[in-house]
Amino acid sequence: xxxxxxxxxxxxxxxxxxxxxxxxxxxxxxxxxxxxxxxxxxxxxxxxxxxxxxxxxxxxxxxxxxxxxxxxxxxxxxxxxxxxxxxxxxxxxxxxxxxxxxxxxxxxxxxxxxxxxxxxxxxxxxxxxxxxxxxxxxxxxxxxxxxxxxxxxxxxxxxxxxxxxxxxxxxxxxxxxxxxxxxxxxxxxxxxxxxxxxxxxxxxxxxxxxxxxxxxxxxxxxxxxxxxxxxxxxxxxxxxxxxxxxxxxxxxxxxxxxxxxxxxxxxxxxxxxxxxxxxxxxxxxxxxxxxxxxxxxxxxxxxxxxxxxxxxxxxxxxxxxxxxxxxxxxxxxxxxxxxxxxxxxxxxxxxxxxxxxxxxxxxxxxxxxxxxxxxxxxxxxxxxxxxxxxxxxxxxxxxxxxxxxxxxxxxxxxxxxxxxxxxxxxxxxxxxxxxxxxxxxxxxxxxxxxxxxxxxxxxxxxxxxxxxxxxxxxxxxxxxxxxxxxxxxxxxxxxxxxxxxxxxxxxxxxxxxxxxxxxxxxxxxxxxxxxxxxxxxxxxxxxxxxxxxxxxxxxxxxxxxxxxxxxxxxxxxxxxxxxxxxxxxxxxxxxxxxxxxxxxxxxxxx
Amino acid sequence: xxxxxxxxxxxxxxxxxxxxxxxxxxxxxxxxxxxxxxxxxxxxxxxxxxxxxxxxxxxxxxxxxxxxxxxxxxxxxxxxxxxxxxxxxxxxxxxxxxxxxxxxxxxxxxxxxxxxxxxxxxxxxxxxxxxxxxxxxxxxxxxxxxxxxxxxxxxxxxxxxxxxxxxxxxxxxxxxxxxxxxxxxxxxxxxxxxxxxxxxxxxxxxxxxxxxxxxxxxxxx
Numbered sequence: 001x002x003x004x005x006x007x008x009x010x011x012x013x014x015x016x017x018x019x020x021x022x023x024x025x026x027x028x029x030x031x032x033x034x035x036x037x038x039x040x041x042x043x044x045x046x047x048x049x050x051x052x053x054x055x056x057x058x059x060x061x062x063x064x065x066x067x068x069x070x071x072x073x074x075x076x077x078x079x080x081x082x083x084x085x086x087x088x089x090x091x092x093x094x095x096x097x098x099x100x101x102x103x104x105x106x107x108x109x110x111x112x113x114x115x116x117x118x119x120x121x122x123x124x125x126x127x128x129x130x131x132x133x134x135x136x137x138x139x140x141x142x143x144x145x146x147x148x149x150x151x152x153x154x155x156x157x158x159x160x161x162x163x164x165x166x167x168x169x170x171x172x173x174x175x176x177x178x179x180x181x182x183x184x185x186x187x188x189x190x191x192x193x194x195x196x197x198x199x200x201x202x203x204x205x206x207x208x209x210x211x212x213x214x215x216x217x218x219x220x221x222x223x224x225x226x227x228x229x230x231x232x233x234x235x236x237x238x239x240x241x242x243x244x245x246x247x248x249x250x251x252x253x254x255x256x257x258x259x260x261x262x263x264x265x266x267x268x269x270x271x272x273x274x275x276x277x278x279x280x281x282x283x284x285x286x287x288x289x290x291x292x293x294x295x296x297x298x299x300x301x302x303x304x305x306x307x308x309x310x311x312x313x314x315x316x317x318x319x320x321x322x323x324x325x326x327x328x329x330x331x332x333x334x335x336x337x338x339x340x341x342x343x344x345x346x347x348x349x350x351x352x353x354x355x356x357x358x359x360x361x362x363x364x365x366x367x368x369x370x371x372x373x374x375x376x377x378x379x380x381x382x383x384x385x386x387x388x389x390x391x392x393x394x395x396x397x398x399x400x401x402x403x404x405x406x407x408x409x410x411x412x413x414x415x416x417x418x419x420x421x422x423x424x425x426x427x428x429x430x431x432x433x434x435x436x437x438x439x440x441x442x443x444x445x446x447x448x449x450x451x452x453x454x455x456x457x458x459x460x461x462x463x464x465x466x467x468x469x470x471x472x473x474x475x476x477x478x479x480x481x482x483x484x485x486x487x488x489x490x491x492x493x494x495x496x497x498x499x500x501x502x503x504x505x506x507x508x509x510x511x512x513x514x515x516x517x518x519x520x521x522x523x524x525x526x527x528x529x530x531x532x533x534x535x536x537x538x539x540x541x542x543x544x545x546x547x548x549x550x551x552x553x554x555x556x557x558x559x560x561x562x563x564x565x566x567x568x569x570x571x572x573x574x575x576x577x578x579x580x581x582x583x584x585x586x587x588x589x590x591x592x593x594x595x596x597x598x599x600x601x602x603x604x605x606x
Numbered sequence: 607x608x609x610x611x612x613x614x615x616x617x618x619x620x621x622x623x624x625x626x627x628x629x630x631x632x633x634x635x636x637x638x639x640x641x642x643x644x645x646x647x648x649x650x651x652x653x654x655x656x657x658x659x660x661x662x663x664x665x666x667x668x669x670x671x672x673x674x675x676x677x678x679x680x681x682x683x684x685x686x687x688x689x690x691x692x693x694x695x696x697x698x699x700x701x702x703x704x705x706x707x708x709x710x711x712x713x714x715x716x717x718x719x720x721x722x723x724x725x726x727x728x729x730x731x732x733x734x735x736x737x738x739x740x741x742x743x744x745x746x747x748x749x750x751x752x753x754x755x756x757x758x759x760x761x762x763x764x765x766x767x768x769x770x771x772x773x774x775x776x777x778x779x780x781x782x783x784x785x786x787x788x789x790x791x792x793x794x795x796x797x798x799x800x801x802x803x804x805x806x807x808x809x810x811x812x813x814x815x816x817x818x819x820x821x822x823x824x825x826x827x
Binding site for chain 1: 618630644649663664670682708737768777794813
């Protein structure tokens, strides 16, 4: 069963039933300011870091699912409804959500009134712009109230959901005409505030959640909306929100357009205030001036379209299979760019507070976007390599704001270093930029201790060579690509992490998967050596690769497939001799890609 | 003792990929391992903590499926590579959205495997290495238009019924308009490539100065 359809000419997925089997989301923003938005307008915004600069609040695993977002309410006589169906859930006469590249357009209609909201983050803009079009398709005059709604997060998303004894006291807002400012903690250490504006006269506003909703109400039945009147509440502590109330009169056939902006502003210490307790709004005003009307938003949308057209033009497929075309030309590269931007930080399954950038993840993500954004790939490679240790090992994760390795999680995931060879070799193949190998890159972010990127690759390669086990196969460390195969962990305490708990002494377990990786990416290292004229280096590396192939052939084969590993006691993992998990996919993939034991004739088989 | 090629040419990938097909493939993709763990193994760790069919305990971990697709292109089995591709590519799953549950336009990290309570149900959409690896597998190894150190390599490994396609690829400042023809319905093997009408030897197109747009005709067979 389908809940919509692909509109390939517009590069959109069009959802026609709001009750999708799970919230179906989109991402807005390409740099700095980001939003996640579902097909019913749920989601949130953040600036650069989903944990430390969360702009609007979102409650994960909520009831009902995906409650909270960038909501609009319409009160049309005695009917209250939302264009995105949620949160009010009044049955609509028409509903459509178009998720496009960097924008989402939600249209709802009820009783002869159509509301269309386009949400987007314009290129280079520190804010989300919402263009609202209201149209009276009925035969009679419509007098309605339009309410906007966002709920502020008190910046640190983790603290916001845990530290209530403080947070219920700190919330501060400022209201200036039709602009609502969220300035919690701006009086002290924060150099940033957020605002929510509209380009029209407002009949009223609310900034206190309880006043707007009612203490015992959900998002679906706000008191203010039901009453058709904002309370002009000023938040002091508790939960600050921002809601505008607009009185709108529409003659039959009339259409009105509004622009709302949810923005983020940073000010220097000496420029924070213009008067006691009055914040400096000059940057806000400049941002609002950029989008005075719908036309200016359309222009930004066109620029965004052009931006994506350029990125997607690098590889264009025309085949007879339309599903294949839309995967290759639109949605798969789009997801690759989103993955580059967000790594594993913020989705509807990742809370945005848990994880930094993965060493392994980021190197692999790169092979999906390097052709679209080689400069950003280069920057990413240098960032990643800068967290590498002198011995070639690596932090498993690093923090996007500081770009430094994460000490709490540490290293010793022994596949990590080899992924750097993958990303660098793919970057060179795409660009021909061999000079990247000569860039001086620090170890462990220590500028006093650096070496060329080529040297980093060499350390990656030899990290495996110098960490082999009893079967001459690579030691696995805490885990390899499969974070959940923890062969040296032996954890019996449910309160500890499988990944970060100290390994059993010695860490003797070996990985056939890493052996496959070593052979496959080691050959890229050899090609790179040869191109640099380092024939001796290449020869030595080749010998190591050949020994590894022989080790896999001697100790990594189960008879019908590759073994997965040897455990701490030297027992086989991934063998027909065991009861559970006789065969694992990872070793089959990498040892086969590495052609270990391949009959050369097989390659040419038609 | 055997020496040289005979020592290593054992047909391992060929056998391993058959085992993957027989043991790991199901309607919704390739599961991570088989058979599932049904109890906790302290010596193996978190993998054995998940219920059967989910996540690393025999879920379809979509990140690693393209490794097998690429491996299938190495052994020239284009039908199987593309079959695996279609099993997890979201656009092909649109009709089973009520089962798959996550967006039909992006990959999810995990689809419940054949041993799960609800096989075919996906979780953890959007932020997953699945996106990059599947893109890499389809564009560079199945369609076979692949950047290489010295130029653009053309080495498709297709399902036999794919008789033609075109790719426009911008590579190091040059736009290549590539037409691949497969009249004989082979999986692999480039018979002839012409660049702006001139036949080249091999399947590597090296950069040409002064040209912004280049026409490439590829004949498989």
